[in-house]
Amino acid sequence: MKRLLGAAAFLFAMTACTADETEPASLDCEPGEFTHAPEAAVGDYTYTRSFTCPEDDALLPAVIVLHGMPGSGVLVQTNSNMDAMAEEAGFMAVYPSNPDREWDAQAEGEDAAFLGELVDRLVDDHRADPDRIYLSGFSNGGDMTLAAAVGLGERLAGAAAVVPSGTFDTLGQVETLETPIPLAAFVGVNDPRVQGQPVLDTWRTRGECTETESSSGADFERTAWTCAGGVPMVEYRVHGGHEWFGLPGREDSLWASREIWDFFTALE
Template sequence: MDPRHRNRRHQGRVRLWLGLFCALFTQVAAWAAEVTLVQHNQGLDRPVRLVTPDASPGPWPLILALHGAGDDPDGFRAVLNLDGPATAAGFAVAWPVGVNRRWQYASPLLRGPAVPATMPDGAPVDDLAFLEKLVTRLVADGMADPARVFLTGFSVGGLMTVTAGCAAPRRFAAIAVVSAGVSDTQAAACAEGPPLPVLFVSGDGDPTFPWAGFANARGRMLSRPDSQAVFARRNGCGAVGAEDLMDARDATDCHEGVAVRLLRLAGAGHLPMEGTGAIIAGFFSRFRR
């Protein structure tokens, strides 16, 4: 078969799959409240945008959404389009910002915006502590359901999502990683622990974090299938199935109530494809701690 024809057919299946997910959330909440919170950590006040559904009082299931390196919540919100499908499904969404627009997930694989060597309290940036304080506050204030806290992130925010999910698996009911995989250091840290549902959504044309992975002097990022395999082993899955007609690969025979899914977006690059926000909301809707 002509590879160009195969790719067009492949992309058509992905668009159909995305359309089906988007259709589940077409009745977007007509009204949603938005406030800006300030979360103090390590002597620094960090703003957090919080979007909540008006249809019902809290506590709501909560999604924390982490932007990529050099970006900010406004830019990430514009490309991910998560607020509509999330609030329609009853979720609140928190959009925090990294110090100097970057997250301290582990040994950095790529050079990016400079991060202070120390924070005002004299210690290195501790984004794990920041996220934990934010969730604890939202739970204590009656805004977040502690059994339904979720985490997603794009690019370097996706790497931060992996780090936080593995470090605090009992805090998060599930995680979703967009346009990123798992680094070699993260693979070691994530090898064991409580079961954690995971969704990977990536384009196979990503030039920044390639589908096949990459290595440099700073470390190595596993391929997307190998990244999925890290969590399949952690979650006691028996095998990883072949791609289905929707271009998704699911780990099978996992611990009860756990899913490990890899969604390949044919030809997509290093930005979330249209409908990714709806896919994430649909995936998270299945889980609770």
């Protein structure tokens, strides 16, 4: 049994749209309205959603964003500014909170089981497109993303890890990778937590990835690989530290949320 959640969850009040958990087809919002749904629970875990209210029975792509350690869905929601990207692009941003405020970074552990249940909930109750479920995360959440990509890979259309830090046994989990899925990774060149780089290197080795191209921007270098089965991987080495990089509206620097969504969109 997970410990009780230590931090209170944030509940949006402005333009809130309440989804009936048993009748997801009837949302109390207008099509095209950007909506913050109330907190919901899966066992001891909680999650919130931000999305543009869909037309009729339209399905939405979903980007799950995992917090760091210690952290919460509220913190990563704020730090990533993923809501701004969700509103612009029209996908559902999902922010789970782990009751322990950290993720176990196991491919087949308790947290991976929760993520599988969350995917089911999003598809069954919240109009998420089962073919466009994406997982992302920050720091320890990035580690959980990599581990879950090993254990739940066939259920995920793509993954993104922002400054993964190699917590717990992330490396050991990635060493069991058999079938890679599309992956975008972000590393800070001044990040003191360097244990995530060997995990990404191991992903490339296990995934039989071959470098295909490189490019650069004002504050980053980008390298792309093609892995087994033609699966893409990109890694951004950003001139920064242990952080979710960038802000919306800044054209002179990389914004990780936009790069993540552009990567996912290119997979469709």
